[in-house]
Amino acid sequence: MSAQPRELSHPTRDEIRLESVLHALSDPTRLHIARTIDQFGAAVTCSDIEVEVTKSTSTHHYRVLREAGVIRQTYQGTAKLNGLRRDDLDTRFPGLMTAILGVEDGE
Known part of the structure; x- marks a missing residue:
């Protein structure tokens, strides 16, 4: 008997809401995580991203x-x-991620 792969729940593209995205990225730790994943340009493990x-x-x-x-x-x-x-x-949300991820802390 083979084990089924674990799957996590994700909103579909059409279910993604602007206010949820903005809330998620309003926290400095979460913004750091998103920026780091973006810089890697590929999927990374949680341990690849240093958080305090x-x-x-x-x-x-x-x-x-x-x-x-x-x-x-x-x-x-x-x-x-x-x-x-x-x-x-x-x-x-065209341009949103470029605007958010492109702004460095303190700018």
Whole structure:
């Protein structure tokens, strides 16, 4: 008997709401996570991104980003990969991610 791959719930492109995306990215830790994934240009594990919070708080931040539709999380073996849903977000809200992710802290 083979195990079924674990799947996480994600909003469809049409279900992504602007206020949810803005809320998710309003937190400095979540914005850092999104920027880092964007810079990698590919799906990365949670451990690839350094955050200054506890593991449980980190898990919360990733969940908020996933539920808002900012990232897609998939399992590869025991690792959870995180990818920015840039295509979906650019289609729904043209220019938004470029504007948000392109602004450095303090600007």
